[in-house]
Amino acid sequence: MVIADLVTELGPVWQAQCDAELSDRPRRRAVGAGAKYKLVFVDRLLVTLVHLRHGVSHDVLACWFGVDRSTVTRAIGEIRPLLAELGCRITPGLRLRTLADVIAHLGATGQTGIIDATGIRVRRPAANRPGRNRFVSGKSRMNAMKALVVTDDRGQLLFCGEVRAGSVADITQARDAGLVDLLADTIHLEILADAGYQGLGAQTCGQVVTPPRERRGKYLEQVQWLMAHHEQARFEHSSRRMPAEHGIAHLKNGRALAQRHGRRDHLPDAIRAVAGLLSDQQAMHEHQLMAFPAGRAA
Incomplete structure (x- = not known):
């Protein structure tokens, strides 16, 4: 189909x-x-x-x-x-191709978005070439390029793109993609993010929600109830973000993205193509669930 x-x-x-x-x-x-x-x-x-x-x-x-x-x-x-160029399919007649389309869709439907970045291992540039080290990811310690991923609260893929070199920080990638400017025109929109995006909440009037900062100190261990409350808040935020991790895992089922052996300049198109195909499968599965709900006789 x-x-x-x-x-x-x-x-x-x-x-x-x-x-x-x-x-x-x-x-x-x-x-x-x-x-x-x-x-x-x-x-x-x-x-x-x-x-x-x-x-x-x-x-x-x-x-x-x-x-x-x-x-x-x-x-x-x-x-x-x-x-x-197809974009991510949401419904049979709706596809989201840009980050602006995603923000408009989330604002119109009132859904909660989840943002994250995923790294894809690529071949190391040849020696003595300028910019060779900019592909080295400080977090994963490998030569990689990273893509910006946005899903809804069910894990359905809404956007995947804005590919950058592995050395670019997650928050810098989001700013370069224009997320702050796009959220300036919206209100009451909630986007969950991990600790790599701390600082965007203040720039977006609290629309980007990050986990509470990890508390450290000499006397914090004496206030057990405060630490327990803090850890519970971090756990609840991580649980709400889990659908995005599942969406990224399904995205990596495309072996072309598990480890990139081809040319790096073809990777952005490959990422968007795999994301569009995955969204088609998710939309078709959602349509089948609506057509044949649980408990209904075949």
């Missing part, structure tokens, strides 16, 4: 893109003449889906589909940006 919907949505867009490329340059042959594609659109879509989901190399995919490796590389390079 999901693949059929993707063919319906992306097929006309891909065909229009191909026609535009043919008409942009002077031709001696009529449009449609010459050699035909060895991979039709549906096969190109399947190649890209298998690559993103299972991380299969281009050489193996070329053997499976009986084409040359360059054909697979070109097919993935065409379909991956189209999947990235």
